[in-house]
Amino acid sequence: MQMNEYRYGNGMNSYRAAGELTGITNLVDAFYSNMDDFPEASVIRNMHPEDLTESRKKLTFFLCGLLGGPRLYIEHYGGVNLPDFHRQFPIGNDERDAWMLCMQRAISVQPYEASFKEYLLARLWIPAERIRLFNSTDI
Numbered sequence: 353m354q355m356n357e358y359r360y361g362n363g364m365n366s367y368r369a370a371g372e373l374t375g376i377t378n379l380v381d382a383f384y385s386n387m388d389d390f391p392e393a394s395v396i397r398n399m400h401p402e403d404l405t406e407s408r409k410k411l412t413f414f415l416c417g418l419l420g421g422p423r424l425y426i427e428h429y430g431g432v433n434l435p436d437f438h439r440q441f442p443i444g445n446d447e448r449d450a451w452m453l454c455m456q457r458a459i460s461v462q463p464y465e466a467s468f469k470e471y472l473l474a475r476l477w478i479p480a481e482r483i484r485l486f487n488s489t490d491i
């Protein structure tokens with residue numbers, strides 16, 4: 353790993369690399385449009401409301417904060433514990449993989465630096481896996 357890849361964890365660097373609110377809005381639009389289109393994702397698309405307007409806004413706001421930008425989700429909706437919140441949905445390996453597939457393909461078409469694409473995918477795997485684990489009855 354090159355030294356500059358460590359920088360994404362610092363301050364607002366990730367938020368800037370993602371193109372700030374506009375860039376993250378584009379990412380989330382691509383993510384949810386993949387969820388609509390990919391047959392592998394129908395299992396998770398069905399968990400969502402038909403109208404994705406609010407889902408898009410919530411994920412966009414959440415990712416802004418996660419990437420070190422303004423904490424728009426907390427400002428608008430208050431705090432959330434993601435694993436707890438997602439317990440209401442049945443999320444196992446297939447569902448986690450479907451979510452990550454939509455996200456990976458959404459990231460791949462953004463005008464981000466290659467090193468940031470790699471970082472972002474790895475960064476989002478962490479909560480995705482935590483959500484799956486929390487859902488599991490094996491723990």
Ligand code: HEM
Pocket residue numbers: 396399400401406407410411414429432434437438441443447448451452476479480481483484
């Ligand atoms: C592991 C696979 C995942 C599945 C199957 C999944 C599924 C869902 C579903 C069905 C909703 C409800 C949508 C709605 O009511 O609008 C939701 C909401 C949400 N998800 Fe996920 N999700 C996953 C992973 C993630 C990850 C990794 C993140 C963050 C990086 C995330 C962030 C959110 C947020 C912020 C909300 C909105 C919560 C709210 O209603 O306030 N999800 N997710």
